[in-house]
Amino acid sequence: MTADTPRRRTRPNVVGHASLLALSLLSVFPIYWMIATSVRPTNELLTSSLVPSALTWEHYRYMWDAIPMDSMLVTTFLMSVAITVTQLLTSLLAAYAFARWSFPGGRILFGLFALTWLVPFQVTMIPNYVLLSNLRWLDTLWALVVPQTASAFAILLLYQSVNAFPRDLLDAARIDGANSWSTLWRVLVPNLRAPLATLAILLFISSWNEYFWPLLVTRDIERSVVQIGLQMFLTSEGNLWGPMMAGATVASLPILVLYIVLQRQVVESFMKSGLR
Amino acid sequence: MPALITIGVWIYKPLVQTFQLATYEWNLLPFSPKVFVGLTNFERLLTLPDMQQAAWNTVLYIVGTLPFSVFLPLAIALVTEDLHPRWRATYRALIFIPMIVPPVVASVVWRWLLHPTNGVVNLTLQNGFGLDPISFFRDTNIAIGSIIFISGWKLIGFATLIFAAAIANVDRTLLEAAQLDGANRWQSITRITLPLISPTLLFMALLSVLLSAQWSFAYINVLTQGGPRGATTNLYYLLWQYGFGTFAVGWSSAAGVILFVAFGLLAWVGLALIRRYSFYDA
Known part of the structure; x- marks a missing residue:
């Protein structure tokens, strides 16, 4: 659409934001979780805490040795x-x-x-x-x-x-x-x-x-x-x-x-x- | 002279390519290498219980994928029609990510998320809602749903974007005119927007019907290998198993021929439908 076309209305689209936000979360969370799990210390793997308490490269090292x-x-x-x-x-x-x-x-x-x-x-x-x-x-x-x-x-x-x-x-x-x-x-x-x-x-x-x-x-x-x-x-x-x-x-x-x-x-x- | 040579190369080259492609298709009928068995492969296949289950599952895959490839994305695209461009760009960037993630990675990550005892989904269900853990890939009733969900997860953002782009291309003046004529929002959606984006909608639906059983292949192979007890297998997967699991090349090829013909017909009908029912903004 060209810039000079008047927008039909500008009222905040709550339903729109909510559904897109949910969809965005669904899309990104698995990727986030993948990266988070890969840098978590082993003893923390089985928790569902959102943010790793410490960062480690041990998993990368293990994986690199294995394949x-x-x-x-x-x-x-x-x-x-x-x-x-x-x-x-x-x-x-x-x-x-x-x-x-x-x-x-x-x-x-x-x-x-x-x-x-x-x-x-x-x-x-x-x-x-x-x-x-x-x-x-x-x-x-x-x-x-x-x-x-x-x-x-x-x-x-x-x-x-x-x-x-x-x-x-x-x-x-x-x-x-x-x-x-x-x-x-x-x-x-x-x-x-x-x-x-x-x-x-x-x-x-x-x-x-x-x-x-x-x-x-x-x-x-x-x-x-x-x-x-x-x-x-x-x-x-x-x-x-x-x-x-x-x-x-x-x-x-x-x-x-x-x-x-x-x-x-x-x-x-x-x-x-x-x-x- | 140069023109002649070029034309020669030009006609020659596509010809060779087509010839190659054509031989690939022709070659799809190597019945079990030495022995000619005629049509018995086909007869056996059609009566095999495996085949019937796989055929039924294929239908489930096709029907189950449609909400992710057409209905949900359409609804989301419609409600998000007039968001601020900056927001729209941000959401676009985010919901698109699953589409580009390698299928194997998607399988592995979802397997972890949905792990029966340690996965974050089941942990949340248990601790947050006090539910029993669900065995997403082992339960015969749930496994196929899990696979469909993962293929849907990869598709939904993409389909939403396609529909949003199609909606953005709808001529605003038509909608404004309709509003002046007293049409409410629902009416302008069903009478103007939907007919105008119908080519995109139908195309996406056709794509989904034709390809959903193929899209799920990687997830099936990585996550369930068709099990438990054949609950997640489909025709393409069966084909693969016959061909490279049990080396029943004849069966696999016969199944391939049936599939090719069936989906070819489906595509033909689908394209005819698109041509007939699409409504173009002339």
């Missing part, structure tokens, strides 16, 4: 970056092609892309698994990344932005003698920074949080991602709540930091993706 956290963090980070970068590239190229040219079968191709959205992961998991195992890629970064280098979601999101881009500018670039490739990089990409950043944020978060696929293709905890490590830790030492919460904190820390730094962009990214 190969360093290597898992590195793997997760590499996987997330690789997926983000490759998906940005493939979806940019595909979106550009679909939006720029109409070629024979283009509509059918586009439809085929869009339809993959409807194929649940669980339905394709076995053939993918068999393929990866034939390639001897299980337990490698390749297995984590390669099957996810393109997605209908990314293509559709970028397609809208590319399609909304003024055609005249693209034509002008061509008249000036730029070929399609340099038009893409010199004209389109600099102007699509916002949607590209949106997509990058979404992709990074979702690949960091990825659980199903790594669960399938990695057997060796040393080569797996933090989410899997956390789950294995839960199965093996499920009642050590301090170290457990320390692990959970570490597994979500990068995302939470990203969120705190880029809060508005993150929220807007997700909203755009949902609003289409």
Whole structure:
């Protein structure tokens, strides 16, 4: 809404505040509790006091000794970056092609892309698994990344932005003698920074949080991602709540930091993706 | 010439990608590797008691998720429609957090919060209200509710934001005109706001129906593994168990095909409904 639109009324909205406050508490409390538990002294773990009486790193130390956290963090980070970068590239190229040219079968191709959205992961998991195992890629970064280098979601999101881009500018670039490739990089990409950043944020978060696929293709905890490590830790030492919460904190820390730094962009990214 | 090459690359590249994606879908029918058994897998599946329980649970997941993905968020978005922008931004930032938390972390943290004897929820129930501790993930009647609640917890803030944004896009002049014509608040909500945000509402509902059974996967696998006694399993989880628990690849694939067809139909019907009943602000 523009600033000059008069607000309809300004009376304090008590119901609104109350319900949002309740919802905010529900949203934040578990995260607070996770962090609070992770730094509490062990003898205080089983109380329900809201604030820890003293801070300790013992749970973090224990957790770090119990699971190969360093290597898992590195793997997760590499996987997330690789997926983000490759998906940005493939979806940019595909979106550009679909939006720029109409070629024979283009509509059918586009439809085929869009339809993959409807194929649940669980339905394709076995053939993918068999393929990866034939390639001897299980337990490698390749297995984590390669099957996810393109997605209908990314293509559709970028397609809208590319399609909304003024055609005249693209034509002008061509008249000036730029070929399609340099038009893409010199004209389109600099102007699509916002949607590209949106997509990058979404992709990074979702690949960091990825659980199903790594669960399938990695057997060796040393080569797996933090989410899997956390789950294995839960199965093996499920009642050590301090170290457990320390692990959970570490597994979500990068995302939470990203969120705190880029809060508005993150929220807007997700909203755009949902609003289409 | 450059144009020709580029077009070649451009047509070629999506083609290859589509081809890959298409092979993924085609490949979903490797019936048990060596032996051809025809349709027996399907017949067996449909009569299996596991399958029936899982199918029923899938329905429960779908229905149970809707309040978190549509009804509650809609109500909250409506009552918070005209908050001060500064407040709105603060709340937004807070209620959005669950959405970005990794599912495994969410499971682990809720498992701790809901722990039967030491979790803070049960401690509060016991000390504050004198209630018996509840075994949230072991009780056959409650476990599925707990799982739905956790997936709902992750969704509710997100859905609220989406609806709030849609409501903010409703043309104010329409609402003002309605007020001048003597419409009360309820009338302007049901007659103007809701029809205008109906595309968003229906889209969210469809998304929720199609994906809620998939969203719950991580929580099921981390927290209950489908138990107690199959009480929290659903079709996707069963698929996973057949495929990688018991290596019944044929069954798993057959179940996959059934699921794909069923949800495909559901999506098709849903999209048709959206097209028919959406009301666009032209």
